[in-house]
Amino acid sequence: MIGSRNPMKDTVAIANAATTGFEARNTDRSPGSLALEACVDVLRDTGLTAADVDGICGTIPTADYVQAALGIPEVTWFANPMIPFVNHLAAAVSAVHSGLCDVVLAYHAAYRLAWNTASALKDPFRRALGTAGVPPAPEVINGSTGYTAWASRYLHEYGASREHLGYVAINDRSNALRNPAAAMREPMTMDDFLAARMIRWPLGLLDMDVPVDGADAFVITTAERARDLPHPPVLVNAVSLGMTDKNVEDQQPSLRHTGQQVVVEALRRRSDFWIDDADVYFPYDGFTIITLNWIENVGWCGPGEAGAFIKDNWDAAGNRILIGGRVPVNPHGGALSEGGTQGSGHLREAVHQLQGRAGERQVEGARTAIVTAGGFFFNAQGATFRVD
Amino acid sequence: MPTEVADEQLAELFRGQPIDHDTAAVFRGRLDHQLLVHRCDDCGTWHQPPKPICPRCWSGAVTPTPVHGGGTIFMAIFLHQGPPAEGVDYTVPHPVVTVELDEQEGLRFTSTVVGARNADIRIGRRVELDWIERAGAPLPVFRLAAGAGR
Numbered sequence: 001m002i003g004s005r006n007p008m009k010d011t012v013a014i015a016n017a018a019t020t021g022f023e024a025r026n027t028d029r030s031p032g033s034l035a036l037e038a039c040v041d042v043l044r045d046t047g048l049t050a051a052d053v054d055g056i057c058g059t060i061p062t063a064d065y066v067q068a069a070l071g072i073p074e075v076t077w078f079a080n081p082m083i084p085f086v087n088h089l090a091a092a093v094s095a096v097h098s099g100l101c102d103v104v105l106a107y108h109a110a111y112r113l114a115w116n117t118a119s120a121l122k123d124p125f126r127r128a129l130g131t132a133g134v135p136p137a138p139e140v141i142n143g144s145t146g147y148t149a150w151a152s153r154y155l156h157e158y159g160a161s162r163e164h165l166g167y168v169a170i171n172d173r174s175n176a177l178r179n180p181a182a183a184m185r186e187p188m189t190m191d192d193f194l195a196a197r198m199i200r201w202p203l204g205l206l207d208m209d210v211p212v213d214g215a216d217a218f219v220i221t222t223a224e225r226a227r228d229l230p231h232p233p234v235l236v237n238a239v240s241l242g243m244t245d246k247n248v249e250d251q252q253p254s255l256r257h258t259g260q261q262v263v264v265e266a267l268r269r270r271s272d273f274w275i276d277d278a279d280v281y282f283p284y285d286g287f288t289i290i291t292l293n294w295i296e297n298v299g300w301c302g303p304g305e306a307g308a309f310i311k312d313n314w315d316a317a318g319n320r321i322l323i324g325g326r327v328p329v330n331p332h333g334g335a336l337s338e339g340g341t342q343g344s345g346h347l348r349e350a351v352h353q354l355q356g357r358a359g360e361r362q363v364e365g366a367r368t369a370i371v372t373a374g375g376f377f378f379n380a381q382g383a384t385f386r387v388d
Numbered sequence: 389m390p391t392e393v394a395d396e397q398l399a400e401l402f403r404g405q406p407i408d409h410d411t412a413a414v415f416r417g418r419l420d421h422q423l424l425v426h427r428c429d430d431c432g433t434w435h436q437p438p439k440p441i442c443p444r445c446w447s448g449a450v451t452p453t454p455v456h457g458g459g460t461i462f463m464a465i466f467l468h469q470g471p472p473a474e475g476v477d478y479t480v481p482h483p484v485v486t487v488e489l490d491e492q493e494g495l496r497f498t499s500t501v502v503g504a505r506n507a508d509i510r511i512g513r514r515v516e517l518d519w520i521e522r523a524g525a526p527l528p529v530f531r532l533a534a535g536a537g538r
Contacts, residue, residue, distance in 0.1 A: 134404030135471035137522075139484050141498045149463040149486055149498075156511045201466040201481060245443065250463070250486040250498045251436055 022339030055101030146249030164307030176333025212339030259380025457517020
């Protein structure tokens with residue numbers, strides 16, 4: 001039962017967002033240091049002090065660490081939700097709307113962890129943060145294997161090709177060239193994409209998000225209060241975290257009944273606008289296959305048609321997607337090229353685009369944005385945003 | 389007569405796998421080369437992975453029940469690299485298949501395929517259950533069934 005009730009609509013705003021930028025190498029820094037830098041930047045740029053914050057929301061590092069490190073005197077609400085980052089947005093917006101707190105500092109540090117990259121494993125301080133313990137069996141379907149398996153199903157059902165996945169990666173890379181915060185800023189061709197090392201067929205190295213060090217931070221407060229702060233408030237129009245009962249990777253009935261369809265249905269019922277009125281679109285891209293499915297599921301095209309749709313909406317000059325010659329997709333470079341931020345980068349860029357602060361990536365006159373984060377199984381989520 | 393093995397020993401044998409009070413019987417079954425899947429005594433519904441109640445009717449009477457092991461490949465991938473595992477070196481990409489079991493639509497089990505060329509491991513092919521040993525514990529795997537697939 002997907003409801004349409006949405007009393008929080010436009011009552012809560014993202015007042016500001018900041019980033020450290022991202023690097024695809026082991027920095028000599030802790031995740032705490034990265035997150036705190038972004039937190040300090042966003043609070044200063046919003047003209048707020050530690051005493052103005054009464055809510056904290058983040059996963060890496062934990063809320064108690066951030067409160068202590070920033071000397072935030074008292075909070076009346078905090079949470080350490082699971083990634084991806086629309087979970088944090090949903091929690092913070094709910095807390096502000098319900099009055100559990102007024103000003104939330106939300107943040108996320110992306111960090112190259114020892115279980116994720118071989119070079120991170122060489123850093124003793126990263127190893128100390130934890131490894132995967134007993135390695136999982138190769139046949140374990142969680143995580144990367146599950147997405148790869150559904151990629152095999154997608155290619156089989158729709159006769160799609162590796163090139164279709166490649167468009168997603170190339171679009172992200174072309175966009176990242178104009179984002180100083182992005183980790184990957186060398187142009188990518190289809191030949192580059194197809195020649196990349198195969199990791200788990202049918203997905204190769206360039207189908208997977210890039211492990212990075214860096215952090216994003218956000219100030220989330222009432223729309224009323226945000227209007228008195230220095231930057232244009234980005235109003236949260238609708239949010240959904242979607243999931244179905246068959247949410248274990250290999251038991252999901254099909255690509256046509258996943259958390260993504262639930263998110264889309266909920267957002268369409270609760271939001272004041274949808275794709276026809278979106279100025280910029282942020283589909284998750286932790287794996288290329290996720291993006292093709294989001295593009296189909298939000299309604300830009302039908303099932304299995306994303307490859308052809310992208311081809312039809314390809315901006316040859318920019319070597320990137322421009323839907324209807326107008327709407328860019330992940331203009332910051334996404335998880336595949338800005339860096340694997342578990343959605344915080346998508347959200348931050350949405351904020352900066354709607355505030356008119358996206359530099360040479362700025363979508364002229366952008367007033368609405370749609371973010372659809374996460375994958376298929378237990379982490380599909382989305383939100384719509386607008387400015388006054 | 390099922391193999392007698394203490395919980396302590398069972399947990400050690402299947403270290404790193406999702407073994408708990410609800411799944412121990414499934415891993416015990418492996419010692420006898422039985423692939424067990426939870427089935428509801430009341431409504432007959434199978435479910436995967438093992439849960440303590442039936443997701444369809446909420447009955448607590450769920451019994452780990454042998455499946456025949458025949459099925460159809462629903463998804464198929466090939467790992468060019470991956471976690472260390474005995475007998476897996478990835479010089480030939482390691483197949484991982486999700487098989488739709490014959491017992492019930494949408495009931496699936498994921499494992500590898502043995503005794504086949506990777507080129508022959510394709511979505512739609514029929515498979516049957518087989519067993520190998522890995523790190524001293526039996527592992528349910530699949531083998532391509534004779535004859536053409538779908």
